[in-house]
Amino acid sequence: MTALAVPRVPSRFLPVIATFVVFVLTFGAGSVRYEGFASGQIVANLFIDNAFLVVLAVGMTFVILTGGIDLSVGAVVALATMIAAATLRAGWPAWLTILAVLGTGSVLGLGMGLMIHKLRVQPFIATLAGMFLARGLCFVISEESLSIKDPVFRAVATETIELPGEVTITYSVLIALAVVGIAAYVLHLTRFGRSVYAVGGSESSATLMGLATGRVKVGVYVISGFCSALGGLLFSFYMLSGYSLHAVGLELDAIAAVVVGGTLLSGGVGYVVGSVVGVLVLGTVQTIISFEGTLSSWWTKIVIGVLLLAFIALQRLIVHRQRDL
């Protein structure tokens, strides 16, 4: 019995590895098929075009790890772009605008978290309310698209950083990568982060173990709200405008990226790195479809749907195997 130590099956890494394999395969397929696909700049572009999605996926990873879901992220992104555009137009300095945006996102997240924890509203419904609220506030601010002319925003948006090999990236990429780093640190090296996993693994056990499950549950929605707002800022760098109909359906992309990245929707298993690779897979699919002139954009959605299905099936297999032990 003492010798019963089971050989370490890295089954928890399996989905992430699978995601990475899928990324390599899709990227490889693109490289074989299109000249100039396998360049460093294409990879860099994946990050540049999806920096905001990376940040959203990070926030969503926290929420999904606890077994919850956040439908509000797309709407909060739109709200962030609107607040940014409107306050800058009103003459606020860039730093104050940024603070206001991040603050709004966090407060919205806090509200939803409290609804879920204190009122025991299902995450689905609470964040649906958040989605309606954020999207509605956008329209209240303005129905028109507002362009952003602030020099600081413009500078951040347009300036590029030269990397070796004539690859350029934007500041948004750096910000997104920093968020990923911080998130990985929090999830793996802090008590809060480990409690996130514990709550997702078994909330009742976590409570009996004396963990502050309430704080964790509220906390992840605050983080997701913050990340959505930050993603919204990156999105406004990318678009240089605020618009109520920005980022419609982006929450689905974020959820898809997280699931394709190997995080279990039932909670407790997953890594932010997986979500980042998930975003890259979605980005690569999009890039391939844009390279292939004849393939139309709707194939993106279909392919994402199929990928989602494949990963859900893979997760079922893994969960089944663990239960059999």
Add this chain to the structure above:
Amino acid sequence: MTEPLTAAQPQPLVDLRGMSVEFPGVKALREVDFRLFPGEVHALMGENGAGKSTLIKALTGVHAPSAGRITLDGAPVSFTGPAQAQAAGISTVYQEVNLCPNLSVAENILLGREPRRLGAINGRAMRARAARLLGRMGLTIDPASALGNHPIAIRQLVAIARAVAVDARVLILDEPTSSLDTDEVDELFRIIRVLRDDGVAVLFVTHFLEQVFAISDRVTVLRNGSRVGEYDTARLTRIELVSAMIGRELGALAEVERRTGDRHAAPTPLLRAQGLGRTGAIAPFDLDLHAGEVVGLAGLLGSGRTELARLLFGADRADTGRLLLDGRPLRLRSPRAAIARGIAFSSEDRKAEGLVTDLTVRDNMILALQAARGWARQVPRRTADELVATYVERLDIRPADPDAVVATLSGGNQQKVLLARWLITRPRLLILDEPTRGIDVGAKAQLQRVIADLAAEGMAVLFVSAELEEVVRISDRIVVLRDRHKVAELSGAGAGVDEVLELIASGRTTAEVGGR
């Protein structure tokens, strides 16, 4: 029976006096006294509903007692929850291990108390500390491995390591052995002894007699929420222990006369099990059930009585042996198949597996009949009303309102609704798993009378009960189970409570006594 201990001993570490816990409509614990000394293993015994879990929950602050007081090390305490109890040195390991399978072994042991360096969790130090704790218990589990990859036995030991890591003075083990095999139990016991020798007071809940005698120093037996007694294990015999747990319910049901005389079992068996079994649930057994007789299934909790009943109904699938219905082979792939062949099964857990509590009495009663007909062919309203009215009257269900929501009924009436559901399907074989558990004496007597009548009308009944008196009183034959084996079959007419008690308690296997 051994006299309860009164001998002078050192001051108890935990002392419960006059604990009572009430739930709406139920007195789960009645003025129970309980003492736990440092450096002892104390077994808490009792059947389902005896109040074992309630006692533990009252001690750890999950339930608020309605009366009584707790002292810990001489000082009065009252906890508001397990976290507080844990802080005071009382740790509990539950049967369904409350850990996070998605995290590593080390994390599960130290979650919330991880060693940190500069604010960050120090993974290496954490694993080292976990390894030390495990090592102290003589375990060599890799602390970095995921808990979910380990079998349940290891998880149980990890849970104990976690409980010990907080410097527990009292360790409560709530049925830790129910899913372990012999080697694993030995390992667990070795660790319990190590802890005991360190001066930890261990409260051990189990329903396996062998284990009580193997590990415990003293035993407290509960029945129906009351304390039957506190005994010194070394001076206690098995038979005394068993009769304390399930024996003689004093005179409560004396008025229900034994009435098996007017029944005539059919000569050929209705259902015949040959070598039927399921790994981990019940060893292969033979059993014949005849129309017109009541067969009682006696045995302790965990003896395999529920598992046996479930196999006959197809609620679980057998992996060996076969079933014959009217002499023809029968394969049960699902409960649906069993129902179609006239077999009915009322589960012991009427809330989780029996009633649809949000629905009405009527809906619950006709559910099985309706399910058999499929959704498209509704049981005509008038037929349903007639059936429901018939059984509400026959079983004396109160309130006699078919539109009452079942959740609002008392336990006894809920049980009758469940029985009615099956009687409406006109079964040839009725399997009742602890139909009388947790219901009042009046309802109990009524149910027993109904069961006797049904058999007299020609139904075959398999009756599972934790109460020996009851089984002996209403059965024509008694099948005795012990440790997931069928150990004996007795003719009810000749069997007395003492004989069955002895079979359950001892290791002696009788050849088929009596026969037909």
Add this chain to the structure above:
Amino acid sequence: MNRRLLWPALALVALLVLNLVVTPSFFELRIRDGHLFGSLVDVLRNGAPTVLIALGMTLVIATRGIDLSVGAVAAIAGAVACTHLAGGGDAVTGMVLALLVCAVLGLWNGFLVAVLGIQPIIATLVLMIAGRGVAMLLTEGQIVTVDDDVFRQVGAGFVVLPVAILISLAVLGGVALVTRRTALGMLIESVGVNPEASRLAGVRARTIIWTVYVFAALCAGIAGLMISSNVNAADANNAGLWIEMDAILAVVIGGTLLTGGRYSLLGTLLGALTIQTLTTTVYTIGVPPTATLVFKAAVVIVVCLLQAPRGAPVPRREPEVVGS
């Protein structure tokens, strides 16, 4: 009828009274050319697709499920019918074809949930995302416009009342009848309240779950036909966008818990009408219509507050056993 219908009914009445105060003509009904007109008729007509989809959603939610794909399915139904018409096909065939496709999509969802045992929210998310792509594939990314008198009737026609209202009411009546006259309603609730007890009682849970997902997809299909008929076009991108959220909201406002079990079709109808009246109210009291979403959010929060004490879903936890 019962307490659960009290709040949605009160909310609806309050909104109607508010409308009456702001625009006294709100309750006026006129008959012109044998057609009934008026604000109330508009509310009903605009709410018809939501009512339909919410009906299907109610049964799905009663079995502890959820169907996120209904909006996408609605878009597919419109796309199938319109491309068939645009290709010179006949309207009736086109609509039948569309509904057949929807039934297949419902079977797919039911397969994932009932057979593979995937959580409903994830299982239907697949079709929610991929479905829009499929709809766009059918319309080749274009907005397919059609001009067919028969097809126009579904969304814009009148038989005294708008045909869309009549269809929704017919489906409501049909479902109410079927769930009462057959045992479907009771078995759905029984599976939703206690799946294990239902299994042991011999209920074919798989069939039941499959049935409700197919039904939800069919409702979504009819709603999709209404939506595209109303504008004489199939817009794969925007047809039925977020209608699944409105439908879920309607069900929740109507007092059916997301945790399954007892459901109320009447409550769902009240919920859907409340949402639609809210939209209309926002418009009539002069707030920019785009702010409707803020009010919707407010309604969700208020409903949650009202339901919180009794309707709170219990977090994942083993049932507490008394005694033992």
